[in-house]
Amino acid sequence: MKRQRLRFKLLAVFLFLLFGALAVYGSYSVLTYGNRWFSSIRNPRVRTQREQVIPGDILDTDGVVLASTDPEGNRRYAEDPAVRRALVHLVGDRQGHVSNGVETFQTSYLYGFQASLLDQVGDLLAGNARTGDSVQLTVSAPLTAALADAFRQHETTAGKPAAAVILNWKTGAVAALTSLPSFDPEDIGGTVDAGDKAFWNRVTQARIPPGSTFKIVTAASALDHLPQAREVTVTCSTDVLDFGGHTIGDYGGEAHGTVDLRSAFTQSCNKMFATLAMNLGAGDLRQTAEQFGFNDNFLFRDLVVENSSFPERIGSDYELAACGFGQSSITATPLHLCMIAAGVANGGVMMEPRLLQRVTSASGSQRLGFSSAEYRTCMSPETAALLGEYMRGAVTGGTGWRAAVPGLTVCGKTGTADSTDGGEPIVYGWFAGYIADEELPYAIAVVVEGLDSGTTGGSTAALVAHDAFLWLRDHRPDAP
Numbered sequence: 474m475k476r477q478r479l480r481f482k483l484l485a486v487f488l489f490l491l492f493g494a495l496a497v498y499g500s501y502s503v504l505t506y507g508n509r510w511f512s513s514i515r516n517p518r519v520r521t522q523r524e525q526v527i528p529g530d531i532l533d534t535d536g537v538v539l540a541s542t543d544p545e546g547n548r549r550y551a552e553d554p555a556v557r558r559a560l561v562h563l564v565g566d567r568q569g570h571v572s573n574g575v576e577t578f579q580t581s582y583l584y585g586f587q588a589s590l591l592d593q594v595g596d597l598l599a600g601n602a603r604t605g606d607s608v609q610l611t612v613s614a615p616l617t618a619a620l621a622d623a624f625r626q627h628e629t630t631a632g633k634p635a636a637a638v639i640l641n642w643k644t645g646a647v648a649a650l651t652s653l654p655s656f657d658p659e660d661i662g663g664t665v666d667a668g669d670k671a672f673w674n675r676v677t678q679a680r681i682p683p684g685s686t687f688k689i690v691t692a693a694s695a696l697d698h699l700p701q702a703r704e705v706t707v708t709c710s711t712d713v714l715d716f717g718g719h720t721i722g723d724y725g726g727e728a729h730g731t732v733d734l735r736s737a738f739t740q741s742c743n744k745m746f747a748t749l750a751m752n753l754g755a756g757d758l759r760q761t762a763e764q765f766g767f768n769d770n771f772l773f774r775d776l777v778v779e780n781s782s783f784p785e786r787i788g789s790d791y792e793l794a795a796c797g798f799g800q801s802s803i804t805a806t807p808l809h810l811c812m813i814a815a816g817v818a819n820g821g822v823m824m825e826p827r828l829l830q831r832v833t834s835a836s837g838s839q840r841l842g843f844s845s846a847e848y849r850t851c852m853s854p855e856t857a858a859l860l861g862e863y864m865r866g867a868v869t870g871g872t873g874w875r876a877a878v879p880g881l882t883v884c885g886k887t888g889t890a891d892s893t894d895g896g897e898p899i900v901y902g903w904f905a906g907y908i909a910d911e912e913l914p915y916a917i918a919v920v921v922e923g924l925d926s927g928t929t930g931g932s933t934a935a936l937v938a939h940d941a942f943l944w945l946r947d948h949r950p951d952a953p
Contacts, residue, residue, distance in 0.1 A: 526584045526585045526604065526605050527603065527604045527605065528542055528548070528576075528583040528584055528604075528605045529582065529583045529584075529585075529604060529608060529833075529835070530542075530607040530608070531576070531583070531607075531608050531609075531610065532607065532608070532609040532610065533610055533613060533614040534609070534611050534612060534613050534648075534830055534950075534951075534953075535614075536609070537551065537556070537614040538551060538552075539551050539556070539564050540564055547567075548567040549659070550564070550566075550658045550659055551614065553614070553618070554657060554659075555618045555621070556615075556618050557659060558621065559614075559617045559618045559620070559622075559651045559655065560617050560618075560650075560651070561574075561655050561656060562574065562652040562655065562673075562674040562675075562676070563612065563617075563650045563651075563674070564658075565577055565578075565658075566658035566661070567658065568661070570661070570672040571672055571674065572672075572674070572678075572777075573674070573677070573777040574674075575608060575610065575828070578777060579608050579829075582606040582608050582832050582840070583605045583608060585604065585605040585606065585835075587606060587832075587834075587840055588605075588606075588834065588835075603835075604835040605835070606833060606834050606835065606840055607832070607833045607835075608829065608831075608832055609829075609830045609832070609833070610647075610828055610829065610830055611646035611648065611827060611830045611843065611953050612648060612649055612828070613648055613649060613950050615948070616648060616941075616944060616950060617649040617651050619941070620937070620940075620941050620944075621653065621655065623637075623936075623937045623940035623941060624637075624653055624921070624937055627936045627937070629924075629925065629928050629932055629933045629936065630921050630933050630936065630937060633921050633922055634653060634654060634675065634922040635675070635920060635921045635922060635937075636651065636652045636675035636676045636919070636920050637649070637650075637676070637917065637918065637919040637920075637937060637938075637941070638650045638676045638807055638808050638917070638918055639915050639917045639941060639945075640815050640824075640826060640916050640917075641915060641916075641953065642814075642815035642816075642818040642819045642824070642907055642914045642915065642916045643819060643845075644824060644827065644843075644845040644953050645815070645825050645846070645848070646828075646845070646953040647775075647826055647828050648950070650676050650808075651676070652673070652675040653675075654669045654670075655671065656671050675807065675920070675922075676807045676808050677776060677777060677778045677779060677806055677807075679779075679807065679920070680780075680781065680782070680805065680806055681804055681805070681890065681892060681901055681920070681922075682799055682800055682805075682891070682892050682901065683799040683804075683805045683810055683888055683890060683903060684798070684799045684889050684891075684903050684930065685741045685798050685799055685888035685890075685903070686799060686810055686813075686886050686888035686903045686904075686918075686930075687796075687799025687803060687805075687888070688738060688741065688798055688886060689814070689817065689860060689886055689905070690761055690762055690765050690813070691746050691749055691753075691761075692734060692738055692746075692749075692863060693761055693765075693851075693852050693856055694753055694757055694758050694762075695734060695752075696856050696859060696860075697761065697852070697853075698753055698757045698761070699752060702749070703733065703734055703735070704733065705734065706731050707731070707732055707737065707748055708731050709723065709727075709728055709729035709730060709731075709732055709737075709742050709745065711726050711727075714744055714747055714794065716789070716790050716791035716794060717789075717791065719791040721743055721747050721791075721794055722744070723741075723743050723744065724741075724743075724929060729742045732745055734749075734863075735866065738863040738864075738871075738886075739863065739866040739867045739870060739871035739872075740871055740872065741867070741871065741872045741886075741888075743797075743798045746797035746798045747794035747795070747797045747798060748794075748797075749797050750793050750794050750796050750798075751790065751793060751794055751797075753797075754793075755787045755793055758783075758793075758796060758797070759783050759784075759785075762803075763783065764851045764852065765813055765823070765851045766812065766813075766848070766851070767783040767805070768780070768782060768785075771809075773825055774825070774827070774846075775826065775828035775829050776808070776826055776828055778806060778808050779806050781803075781804060782802070782803065782804045782805075783796070783803055784796070787801070799888060799890060800890065800891065807918040807919070807920050808826060808918070810918040811905065811916050811918035812824070812826065812848065812916075813905065814864075814885070814886075814907050814916040815907060816851045816857070817861055817864065817884070817907070818857075818861065818884070818907040818908075818909060818914065818916055819857075820854040820857050820858075821851055821852040821853055821856065822847055822850050822851075823847070823848045823851050824845060824846070824847060824848055825846040827843065827844070827845060827846070827953075829843065830842075830843045830953055831843065861884055861909060864884035864886055864906060864907075865883075865909070867885055867886055868883045868906065872887040872929070872930075872931040873886065873887045873904065873931055873935050875935040875936050875939055876904060876906060876935040876936075876938040876939045876942065877939065878939060878942045878943050878946055880946060881908050881910060881913070881942055881946055882908065882909040882910055883906060883907075883908060884906050884908075885904055885905060885906020885907070885935070885938065886904070886905055886906060887902075887903060887929065887930035887931040887934070887935055888901075888902070888903030888904070888930045889901070889902055889903070889924070889929040889930045889931075890903065899922060900923065900924040901921065901922055901924065901930075902920065902924045902928065902929055902930035902931075902932075902933035902934045903930040903934050904917070904918070904919045904930055904931075904934035904938045905918045905919075906938060908942060908945065913945055913946070913949065915942075915945055917938050917941055917942070919935075919937045919938050919941075921934050921937075
């Protein structure tokens with residue numbers, strides 16, 4: 474009998490712990506996935522509430538109206554067509570073509586799910602139509618429009634699929650985000666070709682090879698794991714590195730001569746970084762990549778972002794060597810690469826990207842204010858300082874020189890990556906960098922798809938970064 478009572482007690486304790494664990498997980502899930510549940514079209518409660526509540530406005534950081542509802546109940550977007558097109562992938566559209574735009578992802582605020590019972594009773598007694606919260610974003614509409622226009626101003630980027638994002642590297646606030654091709658949410662009509670992926674937010678959804686921008690990660694790994702990394706030299710000739718029929722060379726067959734880590738980074742020498750990857754081994758390089766967020770499940774409060782990947786298994790020396798300069802099967806989104814550049818600027822601390830500056834109820838009370846959050850520490854301040862010097866050198870005398878802006882301390886890294894799209898070869902041009910000035914703490918990532926022969930990240934994406942940095946220098950916006 475005593476043994477049976479003991480078993481019942483143990484079972485009771487087990488069930489208690491099980492229910493406790495379920496409660497903890499449930500609370501965690503609501504906090505983590507709440508917006509994802511609310512934004513789902515499968516949520517019947519959301520469908521019902523959308524029919525009964527006037528959605529709140531969406532504003533930019535300076536109060537420019539990005540979305541509102543007119544007296545007839547129609548959802549309307551920014552007055553300026555250039556702003557509408559530049560921000561459509563961030564804001565969203567009334568038909569829901571854009572996945573996870575503010576219109577859908579912030580449903581819980583826009584459609585009044587956060588309203589208190591007192592607010593709801595007050596509206597009912599006053600005979601007022603229920604109105605959701607207004608959401609003010611951290612983005613600048615003029616900056617985003619200028620960023621989108623920058624792609625059209627250069628022959629090497631005009632008309633190509635592309636994307637760019639700007640973050641405040643101190644706080645993680647998203648200052649601008651644009652994806653091309655875009656469309657006008659007020660006049661979609663027949664202007665959108667499904668093959669263009671015009672409804673696709675390339676900043677958060679495009680998982681593509683980072684190319685030589687990944688050398689930021691490889692250099693960090695070498696500095697942390699190889700004691701003599703700063704002194705090691707490689708002779709870079711016109712010969713290629715041969716891995717059983719697979720070869721590695723530099724763009725255009727360039728020969729950089731004898732290079733150390735600093736000069737190899739500045740000139741973007743693939744052979745040095747292939748050698749570093751081989752010396753590091755897959756384990757150490759993967760460990761560093763994961764410190765920077767690769768293979769992590771991005772669950773950010775304000776944005777839905779596709780995960781970046783570093784291969785779990787590397788099957789050959791060639792694949793490992795290619796990882797050193799961002800090829801093999803490494804993928805990343807532009808937003809993640811911007812976070813990496815911002816992490817260098819911020820002394821090794823990557824901030825979580827934040828989009829909500831303020832949420833205000835229909836009665837005018839503030840429901841949410843801006844707050845920043847650290848995502849993770851990806852490297853030591855000493856390593857970040859060295860990488861900052863290397864990135865500065867890449868702009869002052871290396872492949873990123875086109876991104877330089879007089880009066881600003883611009884640091885960055887270019888990249889040119891080969892991949893396939895639908896079985897067809899495609900080349901991507903990258904720039905990831907930042908302004909190393911405390912009064913203008915902005916980082917940027919730019920990608921251009923389908924580069925023409927003879928062009929690189931330095932002759933495409935770096936030009937757009939230059940224009941964005943120039944706008945920031947001349948306008949010096951206030952931001953969270």
